[in-house]
Amino acid sequence: MTQNLAIVAPSVNWGHLAPARAIELHKPGEGELLIKVVATAQNPVDAFHADTGWIVPFYPNVPGYDGAGTVAAVGAGVSGFAVHYRVAWMRPSGENGYGTYQQYCLAKVSGTVHLPSTLSLDDAATLPLAYFTAAVGVYTLLGVPLPLDEAGKVAPVVAGEWFLVWGANSPAGAAAVQLAKAAGFQVIATSNQENFAYVKSLGTDVILDYDDLDVVDKIQAIASLSLAFDAISQPSTSAACIAVLSSAGAAGKLAVVRPLSGTAPDNVAVQHVLARDADPFSPGHEHELEGLTRLWQALVSEGRLRPYPVHAMPLGLNSVDKGIELQKREQVRAQTLVYHPQFTQG
Numbered sequence: 001m002t003q004n005l006a007i008v009a010p011s012v013n014w015g016h017l018a019p020a021r022a023i024e025l026h027k028p029g030e031g032e033l034l035i036k037v038v039a040t041a042q043n044p045v046d047a048f049h050a051d052t053g054w055i056v057p058f059y060p061n062v063p064g065y066d067g068a069g070t071v072a073a074v075g076a077g078v079s080g081f082a083v084h085y086r087v088a089w090m091r092p093s094g095e096n097g098y099g100t101y102q103q104y105c106l107a108k109v110s111g112t113v114h115l116p117s118t119l120s121l122d123d124a125a126t127l128p129l130a131y132f133t134a135a136v137g138v139y140t141l142l143g144v145p146l147p148l149d150e151a152g153k154v155a156p157v158v159a160g161e162w163f164l165v166w167g168a169n170s171p172a173g174a175a176a177v178q179l180a181k182a183a184g185f186q187v188i189a190t191s192n193q194e195n196f197a198y199v200k201s202l203g204t205d206v207i208l209d210y211d212d213l214d215v216v217d218k219i220q221a222i223a224s225l226s227l228a229f230d231a232i233s234q235p236s237t238s239a240a241c242i243a244v245l246s247s248a249g250a251a252g253k254l255a256v257v258r259p260l261s262g263t264a265p266d267n268v269a270v271q272h273v274l275a276r277d278a279d280p281f282s283p284g285h286e287h288e289l290e291g292l293t294r295l296w297q298a299l300v301s302e303g304r305l306r307p308y309p310v311h312a313m314p315l316g317l318n319s320v321d322k323g324i325e326l327q328k329r330e331q332v333r334a335q336t337l338v339y340h341p342q343f344t345q346g
């Protein structure tokens with residue numbers, strides 16, 4: 001029998017997660033794939049889980065949201081995927097079989113994309129949660145139509161309009177820039193100065209330093225904005241986005257990745273992205289998930305979604321405690337930590 005080593009959080013107080021331990025090998029159900037996880041990425045939310053457990057619905061729990069690997073088995077009713085296909089996917093909510101911090105995990109076909117040979121599995125593992133966070137914000141909450149033509153190719157849906165991304169140097173912010181560009185917007189992005197070259201390489205039209213005290217005035221002088229994505233969503237960053245949008249006069253919309261702690265004037269609607277366990281992976285959102293997956297596939301196939309810089313961790317999944325510690329100390333900057341489950345020793 002094939003071994004399946006997994007990181008398992010036993011209870012709310014996780015303590016140390018390593019070493020990985022052997023768990024059952026899952027069987028794919030209807031519309032599901034069993035995937036050999038070659039690369040899985042760490043997200044800030046893993047450090048929150050480790051601290052508080054507030055978001056984890058049950059224990060014992062196999063963490064991990066982002067995966068890239070090869071299909072090991074297909075469930076009933078699956079078409080378009082076969083054993084050995086290279087894929088990336090976002091973890092759906094639900095049981096431990098879906099956690100990506102294991103050697104073999106389950107994925108739903110909707111939420112999974114094929115990878116071109118030009119995209120490495122390490123690079124692909126940086127995309128899922130960043131893509132879905134930005135996509136739910138830009139398309140579902142801000143109401144931008146999906147930029148897809150009838151042939152399923154990426155095609156712009158607006159022209160001459162501006163879009164603001166606050167914190168384009170983060171994974172979600174970098175994805176938001178690329179999604180807004182794919183839709184045809186001109187993008188103003190804020191970033192730290194250190195990452196200006198990276199943010200520019202994403203296609204950003206205007207980049208401003210988010211630590212510049214005059215940054216809001218500078219944005220207002222360039223364009224009148226009605227749409228913004230705040231990829232950091234600290235009180236000060238959301239307040240800055242709201243100041244930009246409210247000054248434009250017309251109704252503005254802001255998507256935030258963390259709940260808003262202040263208030264917004266009546267002409268700015270603020271909406272909170274929930275890319276993980278709620279939209280678009282919950283019942284009733286199948287149509288939304290299918291559309292966002294189609295767009296993700298088109299962007300990846302056309303090479304229009306650049307991965308975030310990777311920092312590969314040693315020892316397979318057994319360096320997870322080190323990775324979470326780095327995240328808690330805010331030492332994961334301008335890179336995504338990637339683990340290789342197949343190199344894990346039990």
Ligand SMILES: NC(=O)c1ccc[n+]([C@@H]2O[C@H](COP(=O)([O-])OP(=O)(O)OC[C@H]3O[C@@H](n4cnc5c(N)ncnc54)[C@H](OP(=O)(O)O)[C@@H]3O)[C@@H](O)[C@H]2O)c1
Nearest residue numbers: 044045133170171172192231234257273274275276333334
């Ligand atoms: N709602 C959802 O569904 C969802 C999904 C995914 C992520 N998130 C949240 O979205 C946020 C971004 O996640 P991510 O993975 O894209 O990025 P990340 O790894 O958290 O990176 C954030 C970057 O933003 C910059 N930053 C600037 N000001 C900051 C501040 N006041 N506090 C913290 N960071 C600041 C930091 O750069 P410098 O400090 O180096 O300038 C940092 O590198 C996180 O809070 C995450 O928990 C939410």
